Amino acid sequence: MSPSLSSELFSDSISTLTTTTESLDNGASDDTLHEECGVFGIWGADTAAAVVALGLHALQHRGQEAAGITSWDGKNFHSRRAVGHVAGNFDRDDAIRSLPGSCAIGHVRYATTGASTLCNVQPLYAELVSGGFAIAHNGNISNAETLRHQLVRHGSIFQSTSDTETIIHLVATSSYRSLLDRFIDALKQVEGAYSLVCLTPEGMIACRDPLGIRPLVLGKVGETFVVASETVALDIIGGTYIRQVEPGELIIISEKGLQSIHPFKKQKPRPCIFEHVYFSRPDSLIGSTSVYSVRKSIGIELARENPVDADMVIPVPDSGTPAAIGYAQQSSLPFELGIIRSHYVGRTFIQPGDQVRHLGVKLKHNANRALIKGKKLVLVDDSIVRGTTSVKIIRMLRDAGAKEIHLRIASPPTRHSCFYGVDTPERAKLLAAKMTVEQMAEYIGADSLAFISMDGLYRAVGEEARNDAQPQYCDACFTGAYPTPLTDLGELGASEQLVRLSEQVAIA
């Protein structure tokens, strides 16, 4: 009998769909702010699903819309997917018991293509000629729409609106014989960013796109191999970090051990520089470098480039904190907690819907009035996207009596959209795409505003400067220099963005 998805558990997931979809449709606008995803996989461990649940818990910051786990017990696949956080869905005994087997993969989602409905929650699963195939994806395929049209014209029947499903159909329809060859054939047709973990009866496959845009690491817990988006997911399970999955590398983990192949033409890697600035947890390592130490270095560069005569340095919690520490050290100003954050509100940046986002900022931060009254503040945050956070926080600090507020930003102005697994929104909604720095300062109500320079950011990540001829990172949201074709956007899409942008400028 070919391995199959347990129908009992499948219907369980569907019942989750009915309730959660309704509540999301009420809260979210079409303009959902999409961010990242996290993936995790383990091959050959007792209660693999429990380990995956822990790994996903450590990756929760990468996606809070939905989570899912698929396990393989040597005979059958079992899948459980739910809208919402890992805690609440995968921290219960019954949930883990419903995912038996020694091999499992998991995903936390923030949608980039396809709505936040259960059909798009990963891992996605299909029965292929080779048997069951489950896939978990961090990234975004920038020609998914184009491929989908071609596939549908040739008879493919899609079950979701996610870009990730395109890979499944390309594998299914490939003319190659072995699963691995089919998989490689599929990947050679997709453009954009993908860090993937797939579960098959033949083994667990992990791979990173040829540019290595999104992260993926390899580790071990005991004698068992683990793959995860970030090293913090290895820490939580008591695992050890071995190395990054290399850009363009494909790893197969099975009973036979680990096999590594490089099926793509070698290219100069372009990992996402924004992982260092914001996405990754500060206690993760990227390569062998601590994210925390890079963020502090960004703060140091920022203070060198944009000093201020002030009484203290205040971080915008959470992700502005390490850069603020670096800024304070470099400028010999006291580092103080002038804003206290509630730990019961998630990342506002990734809450869907404008209304919720605004509310989130208010719920999340409160001014430490006694500390800041009558003081000149350097306020440090990692980024300005729409400007929602900065506007609210500066108003709050002024209401609390701050004398001067000088905002320093630990990344260059975000002027372009991301098409690689992060939704910075469309260009027209990016504050820096429609205003000069001076206009932005006025709009958000700061006494002064300055951003780290592009070279300053590159220095902080350990480079001498940006190599303009061959950039060492993807920095497209700052520069517009996209490292892959954006086929789905087409010329029409690109000009549409520009038209909308000029409309906004006219309004502003």
Ligand SMILES: O=P(O)(O)OC[C@H]1O[C@H](OP(=O)(O)OP(=O)(O)O)[C@H](O)[C@@H]1O
């Ligand atoms: O300009 P905006 O559209 O407001 O977006 C930028 C803000 O969003 C993020 O914070 P968020 O509160 O999401 O997460 P954090 O707690 O990790 O800093 C980021 O750190 C900025 O503070």
Ligand SMILES: NC(=O)CC[C@H](N)C(=O)O
């Ligand atoms: N943020 C991500 O990496 C999302 C993965 C995939 N593109 C999805 O929308 O589900």
Ligand code: SF4
């Ligand atoms: S566009 Fe920006 S956020 Fe997207 S992958 Fe490139 S650097 Fe990262």
Ligand SMILES: [Mg+2]
């Ligand atoms: Mg923030």
